[in-house]
Amino acid sequence: MFIDYRLNEKGWLVDARNGMISQHDIKRDYPLKPQLPEFYEKMKHRTKITSDYIRVSGSVGIAMCRNVTIEELQNFAEALHQLFPHSQFHILNVRNRDVDEEIVEPEIVRTGYSLQQIHFRDIHEKGTLADGNILSWRGCETKWEKTLTSKFTISHNMSLYSLKKKYIILQLKKIFSFGNRRKKYKDELYALRSVLRNMQDKINQTSSSSA
Numbered sequence: 001m002f003i004d005y006r007l008n009e010k011g012w013l014v015d016a017r018n019g020m021i022s023q024h025d026i027k028r029d030y031p032l033k034p035q036l037p038e039f040y041e042k043m044k045h046r047t048k049i050t051s052d053y054i055r056v057s058g059s060v061g062i063a064m065c066r067n068v069t070i071e072e073l074q075n076f077a078e079a080l081h082q083l084f085p086h087s088q089f090h091i092l093n094v095r096n097r098d099v100d101e102e103i104v105e106p107e108i109v110r111t112g113y114s115l116q117q118i119h120f121r122d123i124h125e126k127g128t129l130a131d132g133n134i135l136s137w138r139g140c141e142t143k144w145e146k147t148l149t150s151k152f153t154i155s156h157n158m159s160l161y162s163l164k165k166k167y168i169i170l171q172l173k174k175i176f177s178f179g180n181r182r183k184k185y186k187d188e189l190y191a192l193r194s195v196l197r198n199m200q201d202k203i204n205q206t207s208s209s210s211a
Helices: 033-055 070-083 141-151 160-175 181-210
Strands: 005-007 013-015 059-064 088-096 108-110 113-120
Touching: 059 141, 070 088, 070 108, 070 113, 088 141, 113 141
Parallel strands: 059 088, 088 113
Antiparallel strands: 005 013, 108 113
């Protein structure tokens, strides 16, 4: 990744081949080239971790909000299936529309993956950035949470780590903010730990009762 790259108008690093953007891993106040070796190592590490998790997973859920054609989404799904033939991918793409009515497209099911698009008004409850809402990038949180929890489920037999990953996925739009980000993250992390402890306690109680 990012072997062929460019900087956009905001100073973010953009992969010239696939359009992937790195906002936070490059310091914009420092020369770019001296930072690249460490940046590449970090990307390799992240890719390896993600690939390892996918390889040991029988079922993988992917939620995104790409404004691309259905053919491009299917090409993406096919490429994933070729890379990880033993995994089953469930891909959900959310598209923004100007009206409140929600549209759910028929699910496409193929060998190695399923693909579905949902259209809804993906605007934050407090308005847009033009309205002074710095959290507008989160989109419509209530609809995202409803959609994710209805489309992706977890087993009660999963480990604490898996529950942690699931909870983080569902809460991604709530953890980070561009205001007092460090304090917000710290507060959310404490809340996350509390929820995970409660979830693990319930699973332990269920396991004890079954035994």
